[in-house]
Amino acid sequence: MNKTNNDKKVLVIIGSPRRGNTYKFCEEFTRKLSEINSRIDFDFIHLKDYKIEMCRGCHACLLKGVEKCPVKDDVQLIFQKLKSADSFILASPGYNQHVPGIMKNFIDRMSFNCHEPALIGKNAVTVTTVGGMGAEAVSKYLTTIATCWGAHVSQKLVELIDYKNNLEKYRRKIVKVVEKTANSYNQDLVSEEKPKPNLYDLMIFASLREETRFSEHFRNIWIEKGWADSDYYYDEGINIFNRIIAKILGFIVRKEMTAVFKKSK
Numbered sequence: 001m002n003k004t005n006n007d008k009k010v011l012v013i014i015g016s017p018r019r020g021n022t023y024k025f026c027e028e029f030t031r032k033l034s035e036i037n038s039r040i041d042f043d044f045i046h047l048k049d050y051k052i053e054m055c056r057g058c059h060a061c062l063l064k065g066v067e068k069c070p071v072k073d074d075v076q077l078i079f080q081k082l083k084s085a086d087s088f089i090l091a092s093p094g095y096n097q098h099v100p101g102i103m104k105n106f107i108d109r110m111s112f113n114c115h116e117p118a119l120i121g122k123n124a125v126t127v128t129t130v131g132g133m134g135a136e137a138v139s140k141y142l143t144t145i146a147t148c149w150g151a152h153v154s155q156k157l158v159e160l161i162d163y164k165n166n167l168e169k170y171r172r173k174i175v176k177v178v179e180k181t182a183n184s185y186n187q188d189l190v191s192e193e194k195p196k197p198n199l200y201d202l203m204i205f206a207s208l209r210e211e212t213r214f215s216e217h218f219r220n221i222w223i224e225k226g227w228a229d230s231d232y233y234y235d236e237g238i239n240i241f242n243r244i245i246a247k248i249l250g251f252i253v254r255k256e257m258t259a260v261f262k263k264s265k
């Protein structure tokens with residue numbers, strides 16, 4: 001069947017070293033979404049099944065672009081899938097109050113995409129499962145990363161696994177949360193409008209904009225794309241209050257970065 005304008009492609013990236021709780025939770029969420037909208041096509045990526053070498057820390061991708069990365073493996077394949085999807089779900093368990101190494105390394109290898117974000121205009125969902133502690137830190141981290149990649153995190157899902165096994169009441173609550181989140185996400189997916197950037201999106205944008213001062217390569221790209229003097233990648237949907245706060249924050253970040261920049265010269 002050919003893809004029509006109403007069909008949506010969602011990439012689900014799972015950063016666990018096993019097909020465990022996070023996968024099951026994503027399955028539950030995507031099943032619910034399919035019940036609401038049968039025209040969503042899901043592609044599951046289990047990072048553990050892909051060849052993703054460790055980041056070597058050479059900084060080449062940060063200063064000169066991803067073409068200069070010396071490691072050739074499956075990261076570019078996943079990146080292409082991210083770009084061609086309408087939206088994506090970034091899902092991870094919490095290991096010691098953070099994402100597991102497999103997810104962290106993938107994020108490190110995707111660093112180039114923070115300096116020339118390619119996922120602009122896409123809604124994203126973050127999914128976190130933990131035994132019982134650290135969900136907030138992991139969920140916040142995934143949100144920051146998806147935002148740095150250019151996306152707008154429109155929904156967040158969290159499940160505390162130990163509660164799930166012990167408490168039926170908690171499970172009933174989660175079922176409702178999944179249903180509500182699936183309904184809201186479906187609205188995001190079918191909307192003809194670009195996601196409305198929130199204050200956090202604007203703050204991250206302002207920081208990334210100033211960071212380009214450390215790389216002529218990226219600075220030129222930001223100038224070319226018209227981002228170097230703007231409040232966000234696009235102008236639609238920024239409310240006046242957020243725009244004013246973003247300008248003030250942008251001014252503060254610029255001042256601080258100028259000091260760092262002078263010191264580093």
Ligand SMILES: Cc1cc2nc3c(=O)[nH]c(=O)nc-3n(C[C@H](O)[C@H](O)[C@H](O)COP(=O)(O)O)c2cc1C
Binds near residue numbers: 019022130131133134
């Ligand atoms: C190495 C390791 C570290 C973990 N650290 C935490 C932790 O700090 N806090 C917590 O609540 N749960 C922790 N857990 C439990 C997992 O977050 C939880 O079981 C999660 O749902 C596992 O998801 P997965 O099956 O998709 O890997 C840890 C599990 C492992 C294997």
